[in-house]
Amino acid sequence: xxxxxxxxxxxxxxxxxxxxxxxxxxxxxxxxxxxxxxxxxxxxxxxxxxxxxxxxxxxxxxxxxxxxxxxxxxxxxxxxxxxxxxxxxxxxxxxxxxxxxxxxxxx
Amino acid sequence: xxxxxxxxxxxxxxxxxxxxxxxxxxxxxxxxxxxxxxxxxxxxxxxxxxxxxxxxxxxxxxxxxxxxxxxxxxxxxxxxxxxxxxxxxxxxxxxxxxxxxxxxxxxxxxxxxxxxxxxxx
Numbered sequence: 165x166x167x168x169x170x171x172x173x174x175x176x177x178x179x180x181x182x183x184x185x186x187x188x189x190x191x192x193x194x195x196x197x198x199x200x201x202x203x204x205x206x207x208x209x210x211x212x213x214x215x216x217x218x219x220x221x222x223x224x225x226x227x228x229x230x231x232x233x234x235x236x237x238x239x240x241x242x243x244x245x246x247x248x249x250x251x252x253x254x255x256x257x258x259x260x261x262x263x264x265x266x267x268x269x270x271x
Numbered sequence: 272x273x274x275x276x277x278x279x280x281x282x283x284x285x286x287x288x289x290x291x292x293x294x295x296x297x298x299x300x301x302x303x304x305x306x307x308x309x310x311x312x313x314x315x316x317x318x319x320x321x322x323x324x325x326x327x328x329x330x331x332x333x334x335x336x337x338x339x340x341x342x343x344x345x346x347x348x349x350x351x352x353x354x355x356x357x358x359x360x361x362x363x364x365x366x367x368x369x370x371x372x373x374x375x376x377x378x379x380x381x382x383x384x385x386x387x388x389x390x391x392x
Contacts, residue, residue: 198379200316213371213379255376255378260306262315262316
């Protein structure tokens with residue numbers, strides 16, 4: 165099975181900050197990586213798929229990059245509604261796996 | 272806007288069974304693969320199962336293989352998950368998601384709001 169690690173696991177930031185989250189895969193997954201956002205008590209929501217494609221309706225301050233084993237999610241200017249937990253997910257092969265999550269909190 | 276709505280969760284005793292349903296309001300349900308993902312209280316996301324658009328290819332996580340069965344009725348735009356031989360560690364919110372076509376090497380397009388399954392005596 166493909167394992168995903170995320171760093172950091174917790175991040176404290178201020179509104180307006182640039183934030184970067186890294187996801188690493190235990191083996192190459194080409195660009196078959198997605199990023200999901202989850203707010204407390206709510207369902208996840210897909211932000212980015214195919215490593216860098218923004219899902220329809222997602223603000224352009226979110227961006228993704230990477231391929232192979234290393235990927236990043238960047239929020240260019242953190243907004244109050246962006247405080248949440250972010251998960252990466254690989255869809256290269258079954259079983260699909262998720263990273264452990266990165267919680268972004270208010271500084 | 273596409274809506275994905277799960278139902279059927281509840282409290283069940285260890286060893287018991289439950290059937291979850293997921294209704295999707297989308298014109299392309301019959302051409303979309305679907306998945307189940309769960310989240311134990313306070314924990315991360317765990318993929319559970321996937322089913323192809325025609326229902327002829329099913330995939331399961333090792334943790335549920337042999338105990339859970341995924342199926343669909345395309346005439347009703349509904350996905351199901353039969354949960355048998357339930358264990359305490361199956362306690363979680365179960366989410367259904369619609370893929371953008373196939374799931375493999377693609378993406379989860381829409382998530383449902385989830386249904387809570389609690390396994391306890």
